[in-house]
Amino acid sequence: MDPARAENREDDRRTVLRTLLGGGALAGLAVSAQLGAPAAARAQALTAPQAPQTPHAPHPSQAPGAVDPFAVEKFRASGTVREYWVQADSFEHNAVPNGYDGMTGMRFTAAQTSFWAIGLRAYTPNWAAPLDPDLSPQGVGPNTGIPGPVLRAEVGDTIRVHFRNNDTHYRWPHSLHPHGVGYDRDNDGGWLADEPDRPGTAVAVGESYTYTWVCRPSSVGTWPYHDHSVPQSIPLPDGSASTHPRPDVMEIGAELGMFGIIAVTDEQTPPVDREFVLFCHDASPADVPSLAQNTNMFNGGAFVDNTPTFTAKAGERVRWRIAALGNETHVFHLHGHRWRSNEGFQGWVDSQIIAPSTTLTVEYTEDNPGDWIYHCHVTHHMMGGMVGRYRVTS
Numbered sequence: 001m002d003p004a005r006a007e008n009r010e011d012d013r014r015t016v017l018r019t020l021l022g023g024g025a026l027a028g029l030a031v032s033a034q035l036g037a038p039a040a041a042r043a044q045a046l047t048a049p050q051a052p053q054t055p056h057a058p059h060p061s062q063a064p065g066a067v068d069p070f071a072v073e074k075f076r077a078s079g080t081v082r083e084y085w086v087q088a089d090s091f092e093h094n095a096v097p098n099g100y101d102g103m104t105g106m107r108f109t110a111a112q113t114s115f116w117a118i119g120l121r122a123y124t125p126n127w128a129a130p131l132d133p134d135l136s137p138q139g140v141g142p143n144t145g146i147p148g149p150v151l152r153a154e155v156g157d158t159i160r161v162h163f164r165n166n167d168t169h170y171r172w173p174h175s176l177h178p179h180g181v182g183y184d185r186d187n188d189g190g191w192l193a194d195e196p197d198r199p200g201t202a203v204a205v206g207e208s209y210t211y212t213w214v215c216r217p218s219s220v221g222t223w224p225y226h227d228h229s230v231p232q233s234i235p236l237p238d239g240s241a242s243t244h245p246r247p248d249v250m251e252i253g254a255e256l257g258m259f260g261i262i263a264v265t266d267e268q269t270p271p272v273d274r275e276f277v278l279f280c281h282d283a284s285p286a287d288v289p290s291l292a293q294n295t296n297m298f299n300g301g302a303f304v305d306n307t308p309t310f311t312a313k314a315g316e317r318v319r320w321r322i323a324a325l326g327n328e329t330h331v332f333h334l335h336g337h338r339w340r341s342n343e344g345f346q347g348w349v350d351s352q353i354i355a356p357s358t359t360l361t362v363e364y365t366e367d368n369p370g371d372w373i374y375h376c377h378v379t380h381h382m383m384g385g386m387v388g389r390y391r392v393t394s
Contacts, residue, residue, distance in 0.1 A: 075182075075216045078156030085123040085162045086176070088227075088258060089145060090169035093117035095283075095295050095302040095385065102304035103387055112292035113302065115283065116169050117257040118227070119145020127164055137275035137319070146300030147279045148260030150321075151225065153215045155266040164208040173202035173229050174253050178262060179357065180223030181213040190228045202229050215264045222321040222359040223262040224279075227253030236289050249287050254325050256288070257281075257300060261323055261359075270363070273316035278308070280324040280332075280354060280376065280386065294384050296328070296376065302385025304373070309389040312366045320362040322354060329355045331377035332362075334390065339364040351377055369394040 096113040100106075122131045122140045131149070133142045140149035153159050159181065165174045177189035189211065191201035203209045231248035249255065261277050279299050285291045298307040312318050322332055333351040339362050341349045354360050369392045376386035 073216055073218055075214070076156065077158060077214060078154075080154070080157045081160050082151070082153045082157050083125075083160045083162070084149065084151055085125055085127050085164075086120055086149065087123055087127050087164045087166050088118055088120055088174050088253075090116055090118050090167045091145065093119075093146070093257070093300065095297055095300060096306050097301075098303075098305055100303065100305075101385075104383065108292070111290075113295065115256070115288045115290045117146060117300070118167055118170065118174070118253050119257045119300075120148025120260055121145055122149035127162075137272050141277050144300075146257040146259075147277065148225070148258070150260065150277055151262045153262075153264055155215050155217050155220060155264065157215045159211075159213045159215065159262070161211045161213070162208060163203060163211060165203045165205050167205055170232070170234075171205045172232050172253065173204050174227050174258060175201050175203055175209075175229040176211055176225055177228035178211070178213050178223065178225045180221065180262060180264065181219050182216050183211070183213045187211045187213060191230050196230075213262075217266065219264040220266050220269065221264060222323060222361045223264070224323040224325060224357060224359065225260055225262055226325055227251060227258035229253060234287070234289060251325075252287065255281070255283055259323075259325055261321055263321060270317070272319040272363070274310075274312045274366075275319045275321065276308075276310045278320060278322045278332075278374075280322070280326075280328075280330045282326040282328050282381075282384075284327075294380075296381040296384035296386040298386055298388055301388075304387050304389060307385070307388035309391060310374075311391045311393070314366050314369050314392060314394045316366045318364055318366050320360070322360040322362065324354045324356055324358060326356055328378070328381065329353060330381060330386065332360060332374070333377040334362075334374045335372040336368045336370055337364065337372070366392055368392060 092114060093116070094110050094114040096108050099108050099110070121143055123129060124131060131140055131143050134140050135142065138152065141147070143149055151159055151161065161176060163176050167174060175189035175191060186199045189200050192198070196202065200209045200211060228251060231250045232252045233246040233248045259279060259281065261279070282294065282296050283291060284294045295302050301307040324330055331351050331353055338348045338350045341347065341352060344353065352360055372390040372392065374388050374390050375382050
């Protein structure tokens with residue numbers, strides 16, 4: 001073969017490999033690989049020079065200073081206990097209260113977009129009264145039920161959640177299952193049919209249970225928590241489920257709104273001026289029969305001005321904590337902005353993939369005033385409601 005043609009074919013082969021490994025199918029699988037890494041470590045990884053690869057290069061875990069993936073994590077509790085009193089409440093919820101899709105101009109009635117939700121709220125001790133909203137970077141969030149309160153802790157802390165089931169509508173058992181933190185089986189919250197009486201997996205209506213979770217160094221980052229109790233099904237409006245049983249749905253409580261975010265920091269986590277919590281979730285008429293169509297939501301709302309409107313000022317340090325649950329994979333996209341990524345494609349991005357039970361932590365300094373939108377870039381999810389406003393002032 002002509003040497004020039006051979007060299008061109010080799011260049012073509014390398015281009016295809018770079019495409020597949022840099023931004024295609026394999027990149028999608030790597031989205032959550034570095035989510036728990038401290039922000040400073042992520043920034044260092046992005047700017048560090050890359051060592052040339054040779055056929056005889058050592059495995060990365062053997063390089064000087066590398067973390068041994070088989071090492072037992074060193075952990076010592078600090079003695080600080082972060083105590084939360086959380087209650088599951090059922091309530092009628094309209095995902096499109098203004099009845100309007102501001103992107104396409106479609107209109108909806110409340111009957112088409114409403115369902116009985118189950119949300120989580122933080123309370124004062126012994127569930128005496130709901131906590132006030134706190135949207136600061138150290139706060140529990142809006143505390144309206146969907147999503148549940150932000151549970152915050154630092155490495156070494158113990159999170160203690162006193163959970164009470166007040167689901168007076170469905171009267172189902174519920175639980176809380178955490179991601180990212182340390183726990184034993186009595187604090188897992190995951191129900192199994194062959195162990196139906198395991199503690200904390202099926203908390204009955206009116207009952208309570210206390211979960212204890214520990215925050216290790218590997219817990220730094222953004223993590224979801226959610227209901228993981230007994231599968232259930234919602235009866236059809238005409239009651240036909242009694243004669244033609246519908247299949248029970250695993251994590252139906254989470255589909256109806258029982259989820260939230262755990263935020264764990266350490267001494268390397270940079271302080272921010274604004275922190276936005278955004279949860280991607282979906283509900284379908286197959287599971288929630290009162291809905292007229294598949295509804296794709298941010299924080300319980302669908303379509304512009306029903307989803308959260310976030311605000312910031314130029315010069316502020318901004319962090320988004322984003323999580324997803326359900327059956328769909330989403331792509332978070334923010335107009336007018338870019339940020340550094342160490343997840344999947346490593347470099348500057350303005351869109352990132354997020355799959356069920358995974359999270360993104362997005363950080364940048366605000367430098368672009370304007371009235372922007374954020375949305376899922378999967379088209380039918382955007383059409384189903386996953387779009388909101390982001391307003392930046394100078």
